[in-house]
Amino acid sequence: MTFFQLMRRNAWRKPLRATLLMFSVGVAFLIYGLTASFLSGSQGAAGASDTLLGVFNRSGRAQPLPLAYLNRIAADSDVAAVAYMTRMRGFVDVEKNVVMTSAVDPRLIAAANGDELGLTPQLISALEEGRDRVLVGRALAEAQGWSVGQRIGVTSQLAREDGSRNWSFGIAGIFEGADASTDTYFMIARYDAVNAARARGKDTVDGFVVRPRPGVSSAVLAARIDALFANSAAPTRTQSEKQFLEAFLRQFADIGLIVSLVVGAAFVTILMIVVNTMLFAVRERSFEIGVMKVLGFSSGRIMALILGETLFVFAAGGAGGLALAKLATLFAGPEFGLAFTSSVLLKSVAIIAALGLATGLLPAANAMRLPIVNAFRSR
Template sequence: MTLFDLARKNAWRKPLRTVLLMVSIAVAFLIYGLTASFLAGTQGAAGASDDLLGVTSAGGRTQPLPMAAMSRIAADPGVAAVGYVTRLRGFVDVEKNVVAISAADPDLLMAVNGKGLGLTPALVGAIGQGRDRVLVGRALAEAQGWSVGQRATITAFDTPREDGSRDWRFEIAGIFEGESAATDTYFMIARYDYVNAARARGKDTVDAFVVLPRMGVSPGELAAGIDTLFANSATPTRTQSEKQFLEAFLRQYADVGLIVNLVVGAAFVTLLMIVVNTMVFAVRERTFEIGVLKTLGFSRLGIMALILGETLFVFAVGGGIGLALAKLATILAGPTLGLVFSAPVLAKALVIIAVLGLATGALPAFNAMRTPIIKAFRTR
């Protein structure tokens, strides 16, 4: 029998106690997996770009920029391509079923961020065959049950049409996949010329310009140069990378990262206290057996390794179950909620499992290692 087999059998001496410990550990790592996946998805840690720049009004996202500003941005020698986007928010059938629309020039969007969104010449050609045609992201299409050729009606929250209606009707020309699982595809892409001509206000303005720097050009320096260009104009700008924009957007409501870390930290501290207390009593119950093992020739380090192996086994099984459930949850709800169970999330979880497994077993292992054989036999 190997040391691992002995540690595993010791862990299952009291099956109910072991199962309850594993359930507690699984719940803690399920919480960690979901919250870490939320941060990876919503803050763009896995998918947002540090190079792609967004130019918005310095007065806030609700202040539009004139279309005429595009030529001044494109004239900058550090700009490889520039596009623009106007955002509409609305709902399908009920107000809780919110849908986002990005109205853009498909050809310019393809040049700026076609790879990131998973656009192809065939998709761009399909949306170009009709002004009311749209491309729908895979996540949105699956959530709404939409398919190519279907017509969809979006009721806008704050973008009325010239005829007074808030209903925007589109034909789905194609579905874009996104470059990776981390790419946000829970929105649709409409043609700017159609939206701009039909809306009642804000004509010939955009919510943001999207800028792709030339190879070798620092995005930070280019962002500062664009803002300097418009500093004394009637519409000063604020230029940020995609990742900076997403993080700043979330900070308008709260420091999400800090809140998540506090929640996860509290869960792990509570778990640490529970498991340490349980393992101390579990090892104390086996004091006589530890004396027997020492009599049979087990070294002090061998006793320590045996108990640490037991706690690591419990944490590995419980943590593995929790992470598997978190991964399953991100698969089921990830496209809708923006959850991304990335490789860094998994790697950090494995490190936490190892650290907590060693930390919870350290005190009982140290006590068992120092227990004299005679004192151990007196417990019987």
């Protein structure tokens, strides 16, 4: 029998106990996987840019900015590209089926943010072929069951000149995003068509997307853009995408602190449960440990055997919990802001190893120090 087989059989000595321990560990890592995925997706760790800047009205993102700001921002020598956009919030078929549309200039958005969104020249050309055409993000297309060439109707809060709130679009293409963490749960429409048809707010935009030149500090450029419009009728606030997401969440609560407390409480509870259970399990096997020492097992090998058991429990339970968390992020949809990234996985593996060793140290130390005479008396 190999060392690993002996460790595994000891861990499964009482299947019900081992199963319950693994289940408890799995629940803890399911909580961790979901909360870490939420932080990763919602606070910009997955896809949010530290360099790409958003310029919005200082009074709030619901307040518009003049389209004329475009030329003044573009005139800055440190700006590589700038685009504008107007958001259209609406629904398809039923009010609960909410979709978001960004009305943009196709060429400008491709230059400023095309790489992140996966806007290829073919997609931009397809969008420019008709004023009522849109590009749909892959996540939104899959959620709605849409395909290229399909005609869709959106009821928006943005009223048309004829008083209607119904907008009709033809799907010209589907953009994929740079990677799986990119938000693609929205549509891209043409600003010129939307601006010409809407009843109010003509020649205004909700914000600008600014890409600094390589080597330019985004913070310095943001301050300079805000200073440019400080004395205007619509002063601006310029932030990176990541800064905005973090500031938005802080309006409600310190999400990071709350998540840390919840996860910390779960892990401390699991730590106490597993340590107590392993101490009891080692005490049950005192006679066997004495026999192993008589047969020549060194104290180091006995310690490694106990540590291996706790690592096996945490590895099996943690893998199950993380697998469920990954499945939850896949089925929940991007609108929940969950992103199970490689960073989350690596941190989880490190926590599994740390907790597995920490819970096994005390039981392993007790087994290592157990005198042979005392072990035989326990029978």
